[in-house]
Amino acid sequence: MAEAISVRLNDEAARALRALEAVGMSRSEAIRSALIESAIRLRRRAELAAEVASLEADDEDRDEMRVVAGLMEALRAPG
Secondary structure (H helix, E strand, O other), rough: OOOOOOOOOOOOHHHHHHHHHHHHOHHHHHHHHHHHHHHOOOOHHHHHHHHHHHHHOHHHHHHHHHHHHHHHHHHOOOO
């Protein structure tokens, strides 16, 4: 079931909505799309942060990164 909501747009949001409408999106479609895409970005950001935390806590992985960095530094051209 669809739920109707009301929002107050600031100037920036109103411009963004007009831009989406200009390419053929309805107001409802533009707002639904923006909400869904925003939620996806937030979820991905949280997943990435969890992955980073996991890697930072992995001592073996950190040791391997140091070894690889050392090898790369040894292969670097002088100067």
